[in-house]
Amino acid sequence: MxxxxxxxxxxxxxxxxxxxxxxxxxxxxxxxxxxxxxxxxxxxxxxxxxxxxxxxxxxxxxxxxxxxxxxxxxNPPQPVPETLQGIAGTYTHNDFIKVNQELNEKGYVHFEKKLSKELCERLYNYALNAPARIPPDYKEIIKFNPDKPLAEIYRLDIQDLVNNADIQQLMIDPVLVNFARNYLGCEPIFDFPAMWWSTAFKKEASKEAAQLYHFDLDRVKWLKIFFYINEVTPENGPHCYIEGSHKPNAKPAELLKRAYARIPDEDLKPYYKPEAFKVACGEAGSMFIGDTKAWHKGMALKKGHRLVLELEYTSSLFVANYPKLEVVQASAGFKEFCAKNKTFATNIHFKN
Ligand SMILES: [Fe+2]
Structure with a gap:
């Protein structure tokens, strides 16, 4: 090789x-x-x-x-049972193959199943009270007030997120972990959780809030799981992506000459069919998985706000240095899963 x-x-x-x-x-x-x-x-x-x-x-x-x-x-993938049950439903071996084929082909897969209303409410209320930071310097810790947004994005504190019981439960969901296992082709490492409010504070596309097309590149290979915690319509910042653009050789060489840059929509339109430009709207609780090597962005918000939870799994922690996840509160189930799945827990540090 x-x-x-x-x-x-x-x-x-x-x-x-x-x-x-x-x-x-x-x-x-x-x-x-x-x-x-x-x-x-x-x-x-x-x-x-x-x-x-x-x-x-x-x-x-x-x-x-x-x-x-x-x-x-x-780091070969470990064997899994014929059928797994999780937040996205019950999946047989063949179901997993179909999801992985679609993911390889399109770069994204959307699921029928949604997070329950109760779980969305708990996460929404958690995020209203959780420590957040805003641009330009992300130093001061504040809380998001939906009636008085002070910035286009509020990023929640990663160490706080990893100590949330609901988020821990999603991190170890056997079906989500197996999507990552299949796509990465190895035993996945849990990389980080992210959660953020996007607002209509600025009416035009913001670089801070990743509202221009770009690709991520902090790892060799990774898979992201997205959850919309409130309803997302064309008005409040849907995730947009260009289907199939995650594949090797699927980006225009001309645009790659700009390296790791943010690209205006107009510059991408000549290279892809109109139907490849996808806009992911969805009810509260919607979930999808994606390889953000694809061109993607959040659409600038016209009104309202959007709360997204994202989980990332990776094949290696090589390429970028992020802080280790420090867990001070964990359920017995989370601790047990991490103890049994050492690779998954590579980046997780229990403080007690
Ligand atoms: Fe991104």
């Missing part, structure tokens, strides 16, 4: 050098040296983070997908 990958990379990008910091080293060498350092220290050097972006853009995602094939070999 390593040899095959090297050929692909050489063919597509040739020898790109980072002349400022490490003359004569190719981006792949910087990336691989960074990975070796990560294996020893758990930390990714900044030049390896940059090499991941450079390799993604210069190979149109081919390098990153091939490197995940290498990661898969070191």
């Amino acid at each position: 390593k040899e095959k990958l090297k050929k692909v990379v050489k063919k597509v990008i040739g020898k790109i050098t980072n002349r400022e910091e490490k003359p004569n080293l190719s981006q792949e060498e910087i990336f691989r040296q960074g990975y070796d350092a990560f294996l020893k220290t758990g930390q990714t050097p900044h030049d390896a983070f940059m090499a991941n972006i450079n390799l993604f853009c210069s190979t149109n995602g081919v390098f990153n997908e091939a490197f995940n094939d290498e990661l898969k070999l070191t």
